[in-house]
Amino acid sequence: MPSERVAIVTGASSGMGLALSRDLVNRGWKVAMADINPNVELSKELGDKAEFFKCNVADYDSQAEMFQKAWDKFGRIDALCANAGIVDRSSVYILDHRGSNKIPPKPDLSCTDIDYKGVVYGTQLAIHFMRKNKTPGGKIVATVLNFIRAVSRVLKIKENITTHAVLPGIVHTNIIPQAMIDAVSSEALTPVSSIVSAYNRFLDGDDSLNGEALECAADKQMFVPRPEYLNGGISKRACTVWDPLFKMYHHELSELPDAIP
Numbered sequence: 001m002p003s004e005r006v007a008i009v010t011g012a013s014s015g016m017g018l019a020l021s022r023d024l025v026n027r028g029w030k031v032a033m034a035d036i037n038p039n040v041e042l043s044k045e046l047g048d049k050a051e052f053f054k055c056n057v058a059d060y061d062s063q064a065e066m067f068q069k070a071w072d073k074f075g076r077i078d079a080l081c082a083n084a085g086i087v088d089r090s091s092v093y094i095l096d097h098r099g100s101n102k103i104p105p106k107p108d109l110s111c112t113d114i115d116y117k118g119v120v121y122g123t124q125l126a127i128h129f130m131r132k133n134k135t136p137g138g139k140i141v142a143t144v145l146n147f148i149r150a151v152s153r154v155l156k157i158k159e160n161i162t163t164h165a166v167l168p169g170i171v172h173t174n175i176i177p178q179a180m181i182d183a184v185s186s187e188a189l190t191p192v193s194s195i196v197s198a199y200n201r202f203l204d205g206d207d208s209l210n211g212e213a214l215e216c217a218a219d220k221q222m223f224v225p226r227p228e229y230l231n232g233g234i235s236k237r238a239c240t241v242w243d244p245l246f247k248m249y250h251h252e253l254s255e256l257p258d259a260i261p
């Protein structure tokens with residue numbers, strides 16, 4: 001079974017997504033490589049084990065079309081590696097607007113649209129398609145922590161989907177300016193291979209692991225601890241699902257064993 005597994009990797013044309021796609025193909029996976037910029041050479045190199053799909057993850061319809069094409073091509077989706085991302089393009093500090101009486105221009109939130117909304121869109125689409133797998137379920141690994149932790153328990157119980165986060169340190173890819181790489185001592189750089197291995201720990205790991213995050217810093221991978229409830233049971237009560245509210249929004253009960261009825 002594992003040799004036939006199918007992964008969607010977003011942001012697959014460069015950096016971590018490229019390294020991950022190559023590694024997955026070498027380990028027997030089939031990979032739907034999704035990116036806004038095609039990397040035709042790479043998809044040729046990977047042969048029939050990989051197919052490139054042009055997709056803008058910030059656009060729900062574009063991601064939906066990519067998922068549908070990947071499903072039509074491979075007939076199953078076992079994993080979503082929601083890796084596509086950019087760096088922030090706007091400055092909330094508006095330092096160059098000092099002294100102006102004009103309202104500052106609207107911030108460019110493409111980073112939120114791609115790095116965050118793109119993961120939410122991908123998660124919803126993965127749920128839809130992973131339900132149709134012969135054995136329903138799958139794995140989602142993304143680079144955003146809190147959303148992944150928030151959805152992990154309900155997705156495990158209701159959909160047999162585990163969700164995890166990989167949190168990269170400074171990795172020498174196209175997203176980081178060369179001058180920044182030059183300014184960082186080599187021992188503070190995280191190799192791309194460490195990111196790939198963190199993805200693999202989740203993709204190949206035991207299903208009892210869920211909602212975890214691995215911080216990859218230089219040669220270390222560390223599980224990120226869950227924050228404590230600072231005011232004990234009172235804080236916990238505020239963070240625990242109240243099933244009537246859950247039902248109001250989701251039209252069924254959560255099935256969480258600790259939900260408040």
Ligand SMILES: NC(=O)c1ccc[n+]([C@@H]2O[C@H](COP(=O)([O-])OP(=O)(O)OC[C@H]3O[C@@H](n4cnc5c(N)ncnc54)[C@H](O)[C@@H]3O)[C@@H](O)[C@H]2O)c1
Nearest residue numbers: 011013014015016035036056057084085170171173174175
């Ligand atoms: N490199 C680092 O040090 C670092 C650190 C922390 C987090 N990250 C995150 O890791 C992920 C991978 O980054 P990387 O370092 O490999 O960068 P990269 O620039 O090498 O690769 C990112 C890929 O995402 C694609 N992409 C960008 N916008 C897209 C969109 N709207 N739709 C589809 N694809 C899109 C790009 O075309 C590119 O191929 C990103 O989410 C990034 O924010 C990187």
